[in-house]
Amino acid sequence: MKAVRIHNYGDASTLSYEDAPMPSISSNNDVLIRVIAASVNPVDWKIREGLLAQMIPYSLPLTLGWDVSGVIEAVGSTFSKFKVGDAVYSRPDIKRNGTYAEYVVIHEDEVAHKPKTISHIEAAALPLAGITAWEAMFTTAQLKAGQSVLIHAGSGGVGCLAVQLAKSQGAYVIATTSGKNRAFVESLGADQVIDYRSQRFEDVISDVDVVFDTMGGDVQESSWSVLKPGGILVSIISPPSTEKAAALSVRSAFVFIEPNAKILEELAELVDVGKLRPIIGAEFALQDIAKAHALSETGHTVGKIVLYVGLP
Numbered sequence: 001m002k003a004v005r006i007h008n009y010g011d012a013s014t015l016s017y018e019d020a021p022m023p024s025i026s027s028n029n030d031v032l033i034r035v036i037a038a039s040v041n042p043v044d045w046k047i048r049e050g051l052l053a054q055m056i057p058y059s060l061p062l063t064l065g066w067d068v069s070g071v072i073e074a075v076g077s078t079f080s081k082f083k084v085g086d087a088v089y090s091r092p093d094i095k096r097n098g099t100y101a102e103y104v105v106i107h108e109d110e111v112a113h114k115p116k117t118i119s120h121i122e123a124a125a126l127p128l129a130g131i132t133a134w135e136a137m138f139t140t141a142q143l144k145a146g147q148s149v150l151i152h153a154g155s156g157g158v159g160c161l162a163v164q165l166a167k168s169q170g171a172y173v174i175a176t177t178s179g180k181n182r183a184f185v186e187s188l189g190a191d192q193v194i195d196y197r198s199q200r201f202e203d204v205i206s207d208v209d210v211v212f213d214t215m216g217g218d219v220q221e222s223s224w225s226v227l228k229p230g231g232i233l234v235s236i237i238s239p240p241s242t243e244k245a246a247a248l249s250v251r252s253a254f255v256f257i258e259p260n261a262k263i264l265e266e267l268a269e270l271v272d273v274g275k276l277r278p279i280i281g282a283e284f285a286l287q288d289i290a291k292a293h294a295l296s297e298t299g300h301t302v303g304k305i306v307l308y309v310g311l312p
C-alpha cells in the first residue's frame with residue numbers, strides 16, 4: 001500500500017510517499033480500516049521533527065498522522081462491535097503507525113461510527129481536535145451553562161471546535177484570533193472576539209471561569225490575571241505552574257489527550273443534530289503532504305487541513 005513515512009527525524013523533506021507493508025490485525029481487539037481521509041495536526045510535524053522522541057521511543061520508519069475517517073475492511077473478532085463496510089472515524093494511539101496511509105490497524109475501542117450527515121473528508125477533521133476540546137473544557141474544566149470561557153486561537157483546528165462546543169453547552173464564549181478571522185469566529189458562536197494583534201486580552205476581560213490555553217508561553221502567562229477566584233486555566237501546551245495557581249486561588253491543569261471513542265460518539269451526535277460542524281481550511285492529496293505540513297507549520301491556518309487518501 002501507499003503511505004507517507006519518515007525514516008529519520010527532520011524537516012518536511014523527510015516525508016516520503018512510498019510503498020509500505022500492508023498492516024495486519026495483531027489482536028482480537030484490532031480492526032483494519034481502509035482510509036478515505038486523514039487530517040494534519042501540529043503534533044504530526046512535532047513528531048516528524050523528533051520533538052516527542054524522548055516521550056515516545058518510536059521505531060522508524062514511522063507512518064505519521066493520527067486522524068482518520070474510512071471504512072472497516074476487516075475485524076479481529078466475530079464479537080467486534082463493527083462489521084466490514086461500516087463507516088468509522090478515529091484518533092488512534094499515537095504510539096502506533098498512523099493514518100497517512102491507504103490502510104491502518106487500530107484498536108476497536110479507539111474507533112466510533114462516523115457522523116452520518118457529513119462526508120469522510122469532513123469527519124477526518126474532527127477526532128483529534130474534537131477530543132482535545134472536549135477533554136479540556138468538559139472533562140477537565142467541567143465547563144457549565146452560564147459560565148464564561150476564554151478560548152485562545154478560536155480560529156485554529158482545536159479552537160474552532162472548542163468555540164462551537166462551549167456555545168452548545170450554554171457558556172459565554174470569548175475567543176482570541178487576529179482581525180481577519182473575527183467574522184469567522186463570530187459565525188461559530190463566539191459572544192466576544194478579541195483581536196490579539198490590536199488588543200491585549202488581559203486588558204479587556206476579567207473574572208472568567210475557564211481559560212482554554214492552546215498557545216502556551218506568554219499567552220498562558222497573561223491568562224492567569226483574567227480568571228475569577230476558583231476559576232481554572234487548562235492548557236494543552238505546557239503544564240501551568242501549580243504554585244502560581246495556588247497563590248492566585250485558582251486551579252490549573254494540563255491535558256495531553258488519549259484516544260477516546262466515547263467522546264467521538266458524543267461529537268458525532270452533536271454533528272448529526274446540527275450543533276457542531278467541522279471546519280476545513282485546506283485540502284491536499286496525500287502525495288502533497290509536504291505542502292500540507294508547511295501550511296500547518298505557519299501557525300496561522302483556519303480550521304483543519306485534511307488529506308484525501310482513498311475513494312469513498
Ligand SMILES: NC(=O)c1ccc[n+]([C@@H]2O[C@H](COP(=O)([O-])OP(=O)(O)OC[C@H]3O[C@@H](n4cnc5c(N)ncnc54)[C@H](OP(=O)(O)O)[C@@H]3O)[C@@H](O)[C@H]2O)c1
Nearest residue numbers: 042132153155156157158178196236255256257299300301
Ligand atoms: N495536549 C494535547 O493533547 C494537544 C492536542 C491538540 C493540539 N495540541 C496543541 O495545541 C496547539 C493548537 O493546535 P491547533 O491544531 O488548534 O493549531 P492550529 O490549527 O495550527 O492553530 C492555528 C490558529 O492559531 C491562531 N493563532 C496564532 N497565534 C495566535 C495568538 N497569539 N493568539 C490567538 N490565536 C493565535 C491562528 O490565528 P491567526 O491566523 O488569526 O493568527 C490560527 O487560526 C498546537 O500546539 C498543538 O500541538 C495539543
